[in-house]
Amino acid sequence: MGITTRKIASAKEFERLLSTPRPVFVLFVSGHCHACATAGPLFEQAAWKHPWIVCALLDCADTPRHPDVTGTPTLLIYLNGELIDIFKGFGPHEEQAQFLEELFRRYEHCKDAKTPA
Template sequence: MNSIHAQSSLAPVYRKALSTWRPVILYFGSQHCPACEMAGPIFRRIAEAYRHFAHIYMLDIGESPRHPCVTGSPTVLFYKEGKLLKKLKGIGTEATLARDFALHIGKVKPPAVKRKQIHDLTWLRQTLRQLCTVPRAISRLSRGTWR
């Protein structure tokens, strides 16, 4: 399917969401679907780690505009640069969904641990010894004892 034709057949809401450089993940579910009730928490748990690296939307089929690629629920669509990369009918297992996230978004590094700031005390002592006040500097200049 050509991405130009796919973009033109989408509702304006989806076209606006897909016009970003970040990966976009659309999850379509329904409140009255037993499979969606099981898949929703699993999707949220996995998507939480990727929320800073992609735009992730959970949409209700009954309330959102119709998407041409969605024929059932739950459905997950992975987009990158406005092109549909993968369509999942159902989410499969938690491990396969996590693998799909990692494949299409990239692996997420754990947050960096802040290190305790280390001061260079020898440099600080040496610098403070060389500093002097203005009156002391004037007297040292007049005596010629400036080093």
């Protein structure tokens, strides 16, 4: 499925994004965040390597406030529509790519999840 930069205008749209048996990784970023300038591209790179994971990059300026996002970058991971993990940042700069790759690999077992018709 790859990565999609989206604008989410409502809670209903957000719920629709989560309505899949596949894992959903949602990265919240903001334009004035220095850490987001590197986190966004690293996230996109990892997402393209794992197309069975639904990934969305959301700019907080274009997205309604999410109660679990208190700063950026924040990554929310959902499975079967339920929030299962929250990451506020990706750690030290030199370890971020490896952190993300390992995080995405945790969901290898979900490759064969079928999206309902």
